[in-house]
Structures are given as structure tokens and as C-alpha cells.
Amino acid sequence: MALLQIAEPGQSTAPHEHRLAVGIDLGTTNSLVATVRNGIAVVLNDEHGHALTPSVVRYRADGGVEVGYAAQAKAAEDPHNTIVSVKRFMGRGLKDLPELATLPYQFVDAPGMVRIKTVAGEKSPVEVSAEILRVLKRRAELALGGELIGAVITVPAYFDDAQRQATKDAARLAGLNVLRLLNEPTAAAIAYGLDNASEGVFAVYDLGGGTFDLSILRLQRGVFEVMATSGDSALGGDDFDRRIFCWIMEQTGLHTLPDHDKALLMARAREAKEALSEHPQVRITTMLSGGELIDLTLTEAVFNDLTAHLVAKTLAPCRKALRDAGLQPADIQGVVMVGGATRMPCIQAAVAEFFGQTPLTNLDPDKVVALGAAMQANILAGNRGRDDWLLLDVVPLSLGIETMGGLVEKIIPRNSVIPIARAQEFTTFKDGQTAMAIHVVQGERERVADCRSLARFELRGIPPMVAGAARVRVTFQVDADGLLSVSARELSTGVEAHVEVKPAYGLTDAEIARMLQEARLHAQEDMAARMLAEARVDGERLLAATRQALAEDGEALLSAEERATIEQLCTTLAAALAGDDVQAIRQASAGLNQGTVEFAARRMDASVRRALAGHRLEEIDV
């Protein structure tokens, strides 16, 4: 006999309600948002049915902001205020941007990251990216009919810490809860692997608008393990456009152009590149503002010549990743192609030759990353069971600190699995030295000058000792998003000087808070309502998780008394959630969090024991 279910007061009537989560591919050229609906990953189209949103943002003099096609349409007309391919500037200083001459923007050098001067004031690339994310968030909330629990946002695997942090900041600014920063090739592998139920070792060749990644993954029994990753975070389809642009300039004998003509020619160059994927030659015609007529024919052969060095540049990371994984091209079972730029026949031919096999192109290279991100978001939001797949990803670039003579001591080598924590001890150089400057860098080269500087901080309060007697332990921690935090302490005397830093790249927390404030004022959102909604989402998530944990392990791991205490805390939170007092909800959530620390530890303990027991059984079998 079926019994009617009656919900407890304050508890959701649908305990297994689908939690709304999305995957976002924040691309150099285009961005997409996808979600899992009825078990299937789908891209959410805009109101005109477009899946792709051009990653273009235009600031208007009246304070308005346009994003996507509307902004792209004005790129030639209003080049200074229309920001194209902003991803290239994320986490980058002025000196990191070699192609400045071909860009129509007025850059302002700022510590950590450039700013772009627009009619609406100076904008950080983080703010520009947040505008794109805001549009995607709104689209998803309209389509799904509710507040999002969170989003998985993809980043190039080869992004360094500064670029990752900038991406996370942009999401924060857009009011998105980041469930995870996910590497783009890994996202593609999830979508591909799950679709095809594949097992084995695969390479993902991901040539986007402005970045190139090559990852090698092992797909085995529900585990996606990244074995090695390599790439170039400043190489992409845009560079092929730029080669055509330069060719047009050469052919026509033009030297300097006004910025809007540059934007126009870049657009023609991109169209020509895309047309060449379908046709052996293409005619480029356009009229410049000075009345000059351009009429040229570009053949595939000439194009291949112009871009051969770019194609070759993608093969070096392929070799490096294979070497790091200890594999030969013949060990690769399939090569998954990702990114619109992989439609170019010259790319497909080069990849086929290098790996000795025809690359896999049965997935839409523009959508596969967003789809994989949506699948991962669905898991992280808790919409699926425990027997799902697991992702084990790596750090793309070695992390280390500066030692004497400007050399780098690597602490976490590239391709280490994340999350990871590693410590190394250092000592003082001079007698009586009481402070130590710690300079954190990322990169493969031996000299600090050739690596990216991530952070500098000082450990003070080291007791005076002879040189070499102090023992300073520096700990690097990289979390599952690939983000770094560093701490240092002096060990030898028991006097603990301790500093902890998260590298910041030009955007301080205060700055982010200010931008958030501005963004909300701009959107005329009710701050109080927003805070209540956020507290509720967090509280409900915690309550559901705790109840599930109690149902699974409460019996086995808690005494009756302990269980009653946690249940009491749950009831308190449920009651608070039924009201609309933000403070009460936060307090009750904090109380439940605090009250379940020990329970969480015991559950973790039980998990490890279970894993070890299972593992030992297998060992005996062998």
C-alpha cells in the first residue's frame, strides 16, 4: 500500500528537488551556458535561438552596457569602447601583452592587471568578463525558472594562478557561486567520454580563440584522470585571423589604419578564415573609411603557408605532454578536437599526422566544453548519487619560490594531482636575520626572471640566530580549483611566526566589494532580498546534506545523544529557514556547521577505512 507523504514543517516538500546548476564556457571569442535537464546536457540558447554569445562587451556613454551580438555589431563603429577577446587580458599586466600594437584599446597599467579606458571609466578585464557572465546567468535563470545553486566555469588548462583567480573574481562579481573552476579539455573529455562510454587513454586538442591546451587523460572505471597537460595560453584562432590581417596589409601596401578600419579588417579576416574551412579559396572585399577598395583572393595554399608556424607551435605542447605522461603517440586511443579553430583543415591534417590517426570530430567543437561543465555542475550540485564519475586533475605549471641568486626552487612540480599540499624547509642567509622575503613564482624555467611572479610576502619575527640555523617551513596548497595559497612558519625555536597569503592580482577584496556594490546598484537589485536568498540557498543545502548524512551514517557513527544534538540543530535551522531573518538563518547554519565537525571527521575516517579495506582485498586477490 502506498502511503501519502507529508513533509515536516519547514522542510521542502520535495526532498530530492533538482538543484539548478549550470556549466559556463567563458571563451575568448564566444561564451555558452549549458545545464543538465532530464539527465541530458543541453546548451541554453538566447531569445533569438543563438547558442553562442560573442564574448564582446560595449560600454556606452549613457552608462548602458551591451553584451554579445549587439556589442559585436558596433565593434568597428566604436572600437575603443567595445572590448573583444577580453579573456586575453585576464590576470595580465601591460608587459604580458605583446600584440598591443594591433589592439584599438587604451590600456592603463595597473598593479597586477591592466585596465582599459572606456567612455564609462577604467574597466578591469575582471569587470568586463563579469558582464558576460551576468548575461549568461540571467539567461539560465529565465530558462530554468529559479535561482542557481552555482556554476562550473571552465578555464584553459594552461591558465596560471593569476588567470584562474581573475576568472573566479569575475564570477563573484557576477553574483555566481562557483562550484568549481574546471579545465576546458577536462570538461570536453567528460562530455566525450560519457557520451561514448569510452575507456582508455585520450588526448584532447583544444584550440580556442585565444588559448591552446593539450591534455592527456586516462578514462577508467568512472575516473577521469588527467595524466599530463600542456599548452600555450597566448595562442589561438585569433592569431590565425591576425596573420590574414597582416597579409591584407602587405598585399595592399597599407601601413597604418584608423582603429575602426582595423576592427573592420579583423572581422573580414575572421570570415575569410572560416570560409577557408569549406572552400579552397575565398574573396575578401571591403571598403575602408578613406574610400580605398580592398579586393583580394586568398587561397588555402597561401593561408597554410601564412599559418604553418602557428600550427607547428601547437605540436610542441603535444610532444611535451606525451613525454610528461611517459607515452608515445601510438598509445593514444583517440584525439578529441575542441574549439572552433580545430575546424581548420590544416589543423586537422597536422593532428592526424602527429598522432597517426584521424581525430574525433563527432562532437560540436564549440559546445562540448560547456556540455561537460554542465555535467560536472550537476554532480557538484548534488543531483546524482555517489557512484558517479570522479575527476582527478593536475596543476599545469610548476610552483616554486625564489632562492639565492634569482633561481627558482620548485615546490609543486607541474602535472601534480590536485588538491595538493607540499612543504619545503628553507634557512636564513645571514647571521641575526629576523625576516625572510618569500617570492612565489610559477613556471618551468630555472630563473625567476623567466617565470611569472605570483606573490611576495615577508615572514617576520624569526629569532636572531647564526646563518643557516633557522628552519622556515613554506607550505604550498593548491585546491581543487587549481588555486594556490602559501603559508610559512619558523620551526626551530617553537616561536611561530606565521603568514598566510592568497596571491592577489590587482583586485583587492575591498575593490571587489565596491564593484559588487556598484553592479547591484546598477541592476537595481534589492540588497536585503539578495542576502536573504543567498543565506537560504546555503542553509537549505547544508540542511539537506546533514539530513542525508544522518540517514546514511547516523546510526553507525553517532551515539543516541550525539545524534539528538545534531537533530536539534537541524530543527533550529529548519525553523530559521521558514522565517525571513537573515541573521537567524546565518546563525543557525553556523551552529549546525560547528556541531557536525566531529561527525564529518568520523564519516571521512570511515570512508578511508572502507577504501583501504577494499583495496587490501584486491591485493590478496592478485
Next chain:
Amino acid sequence: MLDFNRNHFELLGLQPAFRLSREQIDRAWRDIQTEIHPDRFAHAGEAAQRLAQQWSARLNEAYVTLRSPFERARYLLRLQGIDALDPRDTAMPAEFLVQQMHWRERLEQAQAASDPVALQRLEDEARAERAHLEQALAGLLDERRDYRAAAEVLRKYRFLDKLLEEIELVHERLT
């Protein structure tokens, strides 16, 4: 309760030994990670999240240490209280020093002549020598338990690791 101070072998449920296959280490790591990775607790409370993050990081540290033969040997020696790479103890037999110089000269010559064939020959030889040292380490660490001798072999091993790294760099430059 779980103890963060357990050594890497205990953490992975493996016997402390140099002779471990990569498959054994990989499988132990994957099995435990499947249980404790933070993604398994993504929708659990803050406390569980934090713990999972710490444990997973600790497990990965054990894994990246043990999967590399060099790091594994060095770690086994550390468990015996021996710092194989102590800068005050760099004794190396004279004939190995001569051999080192000889290899380095060949590397420089191959680079100067842009000769990939000579470079490959040097790489093959270095790999063979490293495999030979790995065998020696296994005997010294697992059977004879002669840790002082193992430390000396490990220093040679490190030299070969570095030499092979440099060979890779030259390979890159030549292609």
C-alpha cells in the same frame, strides 16, 4: 581516528618497499581518492568539505612522492633518518665523476652539432644506466637494507634524472 602523521605508505595501504609497481600505486591511490575527494562532498557541509580537501591533498602528496622511483627511494631513506641529498655529504666515487663529465661533453657536442642521432644514443645509454641503478636500489633497500650504500646510488640516480631532463630540453630545441 585518521592520523595525518601516518607515513605515505601507510596512507596508501602499501608495504614500505622500493619494489612497487606503478599499477599497484595508481590503483591504491585511485581507490582511496574515489572515497575522499572533495567532489564527493561538494554538497555536504563546510566541515566535511574542508576535511575532504585536506585528506585528498595529503593523499596526493603521498601519491606523487611514491610514484616517482627517485622520490620513493629518497622517502624510504628519510624514514630511516637518512637525508640522501644532504649537501654536506656529496661523496661520489671518482669513476662516476669522470663518467659524468664524459656524458656532459657528449651532450654539449650533440647540441653544438645539432645531431639528433647522437643525442638519442646518449639518451638510450642514460636510460639504461638509470634502469640499472633502479635495480641496484631495489636490492639495497628491500633486501640488503644497506641504506648508506643506497644513498650513494640515489645520488647517481639523481644525476641521471637531471641529465635526462637536459637531454629532453635539447631534443626540444632541435625539433
